[in-house]
Structure formats: structure tokens, C-alpha cells
Amino acid sequence: MEMLKGFLFAWLIAFSLATIAVAQNNQTGFISIDCGIPAGSNYTDIITGLSYTSDVGYVSGGVNKSISPIYQTNSLERPYLTVTSFPTGTKNCYTLTPNEGKSGKYLVRASFLYGDYDGTAQLPEFDLYIGETYWDTVTISNASTPTWMETIYTPSNDSVNVCLVKTDTTTPFISALELRPLNVSTYRTVQNSSLELFVRLDFGSLTGEEVRYSDDVYDRIWTPYKLSNKVTINTTQDILQNSYRVPLAVMSTAVIPDPVTATDPDSINFFWYADNTTDKYYIYLHFAELVELPETETREFSIYINDDLFYGPMSPDYLSATTIYTVTPGSLGIERYDVVINKTATSTHPPLINAVEIYRELKGNETNI
Numbered sequence: 001m002e003m004l005k006g007f008l009f010a011w012l013i014a015f016s017l018a019t020i021a022v023a024q025n026n027q028t029g030f031i032s033i034d035c036g037i038p039a040g041s042n043y044t045d046i047i048t049g050l051s052y053t054s055d056v057g058y059v060s061g062g063v064n065k066s067i068s069p070i071y072q073t074n075s076l077e078r079p080y081l082t083v084t085s086f087p088t089g090t091k092n093c094y095t096l097t098p099n100e101g102k103s104g105k106y107l108v109r110a111s112f113l114y115g116d117y118d119g120t121a122q123l124p125e126f127d128l129y130i131g132e133t134y135w136d137t138v139t140i141s142n143a144s145t146p147t148w149m150e151t152i153y154t155p156s157n158d159s160v161n162v163c164l165v166k167t168d169t170t171t172p173f174i175s176a177l178e179l180r181p182l183n184v185s186t187y188r189t190v191q192n193s194s195l196e197l198f199v200r201l202d203f204g205s206l207t208g209e210e211v212r213y214s215d216d217v218y219d220r221i222w223t224p225y226k227l228s229n230k231v232t233i234n235t236t237q238d239i240l241q242n243s244y245r246v247p248l249a250v251m252s253t254a255v256i257p258d259p260v261t262a263t264d265p266d267s268i269n270f271f272w273y274a275d276n277t278t279d280k281y282y283i284y285l286h287f288a289e290l291v292e293l294p295e296t297e298t299r300e301f302s303i304y305i306n307d308d309l310f311y312g313p314m315s316p317d318y319l320s321a322t323t324i325y326t327v328t329p330g331s332l333g334i335e336r337y338d339v340v341i342n343k344t345a346t347s348t349h350p351p352l353i354n355a356v357e358i359y360r361e362l363k364g365n366e367t368n369i
């Protein structure tokens, strides 16, 4: 363990901008494709307010289909009602040409809901590539469950290619493809390698609902997550954003250890298992103090990853976002990653956390140059 220190996970910190970012609820630079709707058509989704267009012009080949009526429930987001499937050809690619080209950084999300669109009730499996890089394998395990995959991608080309690759007898398909321009100064990686989303969690949610656009100007999807033996604290005040611009709906709630049920009331911890011990993880921890503490009181804590100090001690500013993030990830060669947020000895309040994002570096030819 000792020899990995410092190498393991270098940290950095993003403080709040001096002013509250003015809400820019506009879709400048967004590419939102609802695969399978009639050629040339478009619509605005009433739930998200996002404007979708058909995939004509972004891909050649492909057949448009609707999911089976029994899967068309009212709660389903509209982009999932139709799909484009690719019964011919091994590799079929969408080409997106974002305005900022290769000088930009993009969140790219591919979404899938099988819904027995072909009436065969055969759950498909196929590979997804971004540019020349293997992205992930899409494994549909339930016809009615939406799945999506996200990368934070820095293209080496002015265009972004997303390819579906047939790997067995089943047919690749896709429900929606979305691209959002990000701030190039955020989510920085060694050698501009791309990141695949592992989890993006909103702690202490009072609504239990996902948060995305227009709450999130970058349309990241934040999933509510309950850590065991934690209680929510919340505020109705505004919170200063930093360059990560985590939405107010996410930052205005946090969790602290439950003073009654927590076995360790001074600590918040969570862990995950690496799919592959060679994987490299980037982690982004988002904090804001939500309680106005008297001068005589403090909330101070340190963050450890697998028993090594990652960052701290720190005290999040009142109503102001702080992001602690990985700069150079180490490949630990281990399966389990443990994050421990411990109260310092002198702190009068337990630790808190508002949200976390964990990404895996995409390995691939483009990223290993």
C-alpha cells in the first residue's frame, strides 16, 4: 500500500465561481436524436423539454421500428417508443458533427430499450464503439428496462462516430443518441483519454426522482441513491456553483450518518468493485455545507481511498459547491475500491456528501497513443 501513495490518486479541487451562474436553459450545441421516428420529423419532449430529431442524415442503413404495444407505458420517456435496428452489415455508424469539433469535449449518451420491437423476444447483445475505441458491450437483460451508456469524449476528429457492431446472431438497435458540449476545463484526464460513466449519484434526494436537463445545463442524469444508515439534510437556499455546475436540485440535499442507527456516526463510506483490475477510475466528489454553523462549531473531514489519504482535512463552504476530483488515476490492480469520509478529531459535526460521479477510463487504440 505504502508505495502507491501519491501515485495512487492525485487530487485537485474546484472551488465555486465568484457569482451564481445565470441559468441558461437552452440547448445550444445539443444533438438529440430519437432513433426510429419518421424521416425528417422532430418534436419537443414534454417531460424534459428536449427537442429531438430523427436519425436520418446521421446514419445510413437501418430500419425504423416501434416497440411492442405492451411495453408502451405512460411513464416511458418518448425516445424509447421507437428504435432503429441494423439487420444488415456488421458495423453501422452514426456520425455526429458538433459545432466545436475536436476542440470540444462532449458527453455522449446512447440509450436502449428493446421492448420486443422485432417480435422475436430474443434479448440482443452487441458492441458499441466511439471513434475507433471499444466503448462497451450492450447486453439487454430485460425487454422493458431502459439502459444507457455515457462517455465523456474528446474526439481526435471534428466528427464523433458512434458505431453498433454485431457480435452474435442478434440484431443491434438503438433508441436514442445524445451529445452535449461540456466545459473543456472540466473532467480533465491524462492524455485526453475518454471516460465511461460508472455511476452518477445524488445523495439525500427528497423526491426520489432522476435529475437531468433543464435542471442540469449539461443534461447529465443524476440517479437518486440511498446510502444505508444516513439521514438527509437539505436547504431551500441557492448554492454557488463551480465549473462542474452540479444542479441545485442535486446540491441542495446531502447525507450525514444517522446519529441513531449508524454503527459509525463519524464516517460515511461506500465502495465498488472494478470489472477489471486494470481499470483506471476517475472520481468526482461534490460537497456543499447546507447548515449555517455558528462560529464555535465545525464540520471537518478527510477523504480516504483504500486507506490512503485522498484529500483533507476540509470543511465545505456554506452554500457553495466544492468538487474534489482525480487528476492522475492509478490502476490499483485490485477489485474493491473503498471510499471513507472521516470526521477529524476536532470537528464538532459529522461528515456530509451531496453527490458523487465515478468514471472508468476507456482503454482503446485512440486513448493509448
Ligand SMILES: *[C@@H]1O[C@H](CO)[C@@H](O)[C@H](O)[C@H]1NC(C)=O
Residues within 6 Å of the ligand: 024, 026, 027, 028
Ligand atoms: C445559449 O447558451 C450559449 C452558451 O452556452 C450562449 O452562447 C447563447 O447565447 C445562449 N442562447 C440563448 C438563446 O440564450
Ligand SMILES: *[C@@H]1O[C@H](CO)[C@@H](O)[C@H](O)[C@H]1NC(C)=O
Residues within 6 Å of the ligand: 036, 037, 038, 039, 064, 065, 066, 082
Ligand atoms: C418509419 O419511417 C417511415 C418514413 O420515414 C414512416 O412512414 C413510418 O411511419 C415509420 N415507422 C415507424 C414504426 O415509426
Ligand SMILES: *[C@@H]1O[C@H](CO)[C@@H](O)[C@H](O)[C@H]1NC(C)=O
Residues within 6 Å of the ligand: 040, 041, 042, 043, 051, 053
Ligand atoms: C422541425 O420540423 C419542422 C417541420 O415539421 C421544421 O420547420 C423545423 O425546422 C424542424 N426543426 C428542427 C430543429 O429540425
Ligand SMILES: *[C@@H]1O[C@H](CO)[C@@H](O)[C@H](O)[C@H]1NC(C)=O
Residues within 6 Å of the ligand: 131, 132, 156, 157, 159, 161, 366
Ligand atoms: C475521422 O473521420 C474520418 C472521416 O469521417 C474517418 O474516416 C476516420 O475513421 C475518423 N477517425 C477517427 C479516429 O475516428
Ligand SMILES: *[C@@H]1O[C@H](CO)[C@@H](O)[C@H](O)[C@H]1NC(C)=O
Residues within 6 Å of the ligand: 132, 133, 134, 364, 365
Ligand atoms: C486497435 O487497432 C487494431 C489495428 O489498428 C485493430 O485491429 C483493433 O481492432 C483495435 N482495437 C480496438 C479495441 O479498437
Ligand SMILES: *[C@@H]1O[C@H](CO)[C@@H](O)[C@H](O)[C@H]1NC(C)=O
Residues within 6 Å of the ligand: 142, 143, 144, 145
Ligand atoms: C423486467 O423489469 C420489470 C421492471 O422494469 C420487472 O417487473 C420484470 O419482472 C423484469 N423481468 C424480468 C424477466 O426480469
Ligand SMILES: *[C@@H]1O[C@H](CO)[C@@H](O)[C@H](O)[C@H]1NC(C)=O
Residues within 6 Å of the ligand: 102, 103, 190, 191, 192
Ligand atoms: C489534450 O487536448 C488539448 C486541447 O484540445 C490539447 O491542447 C492537448 O495537446 C491534448 N493533450 C494530449 C496529450 O493529447
Ligand SMILES: *[C@@H]1O[C@H](CO)[C@@H](O)[C@H](O)[C@H]1NC(C)=O
Residues within 6 Å of the ligand: 206, 234, 235, 236, 237
Ligand atoms: C428541507 O425540505 C423540507 C421538505 O421539502 C422543507 O420543509 C424544509 O424547509 C427544508 N429545510 C430547509 C433547511 O430548507
Ligand SMILES: *[C@@H]1O[C@H](CO)[C@@H](O)[C@H](O)[C@H]1NC(C)=O
Residues within 6 Å of the ligand: 183, 184, 185, 186, 243
Ligand atoms: C469552464 O471552466 C473554467 C475553469 O474551471 C472556468 O474558468 C470557466 O468559467 C468555465 N466556463 C463556463 C462556460 O462555465
Ligand SMILES: *[C@@H]1O[C@H](CO)[C@@H](O)[C@H](O)[C@H]1NC(C)=O
Residues within 6 Å of the ligand: 276, 277, 278, 363
Ligand atoms: C482486463 O483488461 C486487460 C487489459 O485491457 C485485458 O487484457 C484482459 O483480458 C481483461 N480481463 C478481463 C477479465 O476482462
Ligand SMILES: *[C@@H]1O[C@H](CO)[C@@H](O)[C@H](O)[C@H]1NC(C)=O
Residues within 6 Å of the ligand: 264, 266, 267, 304, 307, 308, 340, 342
Ligand atoms: C475512519 O474512522 C473510523 C472510526 O470512526 C476508523 O475505524 C477508520 O480506521 C478510519 N478510516 C481511515 C481510513 O482513517
